[in-house]
Amino acid sequence: MRELILAMAMTLDGFVSGPEGETEWIFTGDEEAIAWKVENAWNAGLHIMGSRTFEGMARFWPTSTNVFAPAMNQIPKAVFSKKGAAILPKAIETPAAGELQPGADSWSTAYVASGDLAEEIAGLKAEHGKPIIAHGGATFARSLIAHDLVDQYMLMVYPLALGRGQPIFSDLAQPRQLQLVSTRVFPKGAIAQVYRRA
Numbered sequence: 001m002r003e004l005i006l007a008m009a010m011t012l013d014g015f016v017s018g019p020e021g022e023t024e025w026i027f028t029g030d031e032e033a034i035a036w037k038v039e040n041a042w043n044a045g046l047h048i049m050g051s052r053t054f055e056g057m058a059r060f061w062p063t064s065t066n067v068f069a070p071a072m073n074q075i076p077k078a079v080f081s082k083k084g085a086a087i088l089p090k091a092i093e094t095p096a097a098g099e100l101q102p103g104a105d106s107w108s109t110a111y112v113a114s115g116d117l118a119e120e121i122a123g124l125k126a127e128h129g130k131p132i133i134a135h136g137g138a139t140f141a142r143s144l145i146a147h148d149l150v151d152q153y154m155l156m157v158y159p160l161a162l163g164r165g166q167p168i169f170s171d172l173a174q175p176r177q178l179q180l181v182s183t184r185v186f187p188k189g190a191i192a193q194v195y196r197r198a
Contacts, residue, residue, distance in 0.1 A: 001125050002045060003151035004132045006141055007037075008168060010157055015165030016138050025160050030188040033156065034067060040154060041071035045130030050140030051081035054110070057135075058089050062104035074103035077110040078124060080140060084114050121149045138166035146171040152196050153178065159189035 009026045010016050017023045041047075049057065054077070061072045081087040089108050113120040121144070124132055131152075134144055144150050145168060177198035184192040 002127065002129055002131050004048075004121060004125060004134060004144070004149055005044075005152045005154050006134045006136075006144060006150045007040065007154040008136055008141060008156070010155055010168070011160045011162050011165070012157060013161040013163065013165075014167050014169065015162045016136065016141065016168050017166045018162055019164055019166070021137075021166070025158060026156075028158070028188050028190060030186050030190060033186040033188070033190050033192070036184065036186070036192060037156065038067055038071065041068060041075075041133065043130060044071070044075050044133035045127075046076050046078060046124065046132045047072065047135060048078045048080065048113075048124070048132055049135045050137050051079060051083065051087055053135060053137045053140065054079040054081070054087065058107040062100055062107055064101065069101050070103070073101050073106060075106075077106060078113050079110050080113045080117065080120065082114055083112075085112055087112060117143055118147050118149060121147075136168075138168055141168040142171045145169060146173070148176075150197075152181070152194065155193045155195070157191045157193055 008016050009023070011025070057072065061069055064072075079087055088110060113124075133154075134141065134150070178195035179198045181194040181196050182192075183194075186192070
């Protein structure tokens with residue numbers, strides 16, 4: 001059975017984005033932090049995400065030459081959506097400014113999970129292979145956390161306080177104890193914190 005890892009960037013005050021979904025603060029240019037995130041992205045056997053995140057990523061990654069693009073394009077994906085197969089891009093089109101990267105077609109062949117969240121996750125966990133990495137967005141992450149489906153939390157905490165924004169732990173019915181597995185501090189002040197269920 002494989003584990004579900006929730007990989008999220010967050011601020012010191014616990015937000016994963018601003019009130020309107022703003023995330024520009026995530027892109028700090030810290031080369032060591034980027035290398036750590038890329039290494040962890042390659043550790044996935046499956047990338048999962050909610051429908052809004054999937055739609056945004058399916059438009060961006062197929063033609064991106066960003067350092068994350070190979071892992072994001074080449075590793076299989078699952079999208080959680082009540083829209084069913086309608087969520088999938090019919091075809092990945094090549095814009096004039098770029099060409100399709102290897103694995104780009106994986107976005108149009110992603111598994112669509114439209115059933116009960118806990119049952120769908122249990123089915124994906126039952127498969128053999130590397131861990132499942134969940135990327136969000138905030139609503140999807142909150143649901144995974146509220147249903148206690150996350151085995152490991154991989155949080156990149158940035159030295160920034162927003163004051164308000166989108167949290168991911170706000171739907172807990174009661175406090176949840178976690179065990180710190182590792183921490184790593186990066187040159188520009190971000191801290192990777194990895195937790196497991198206590």
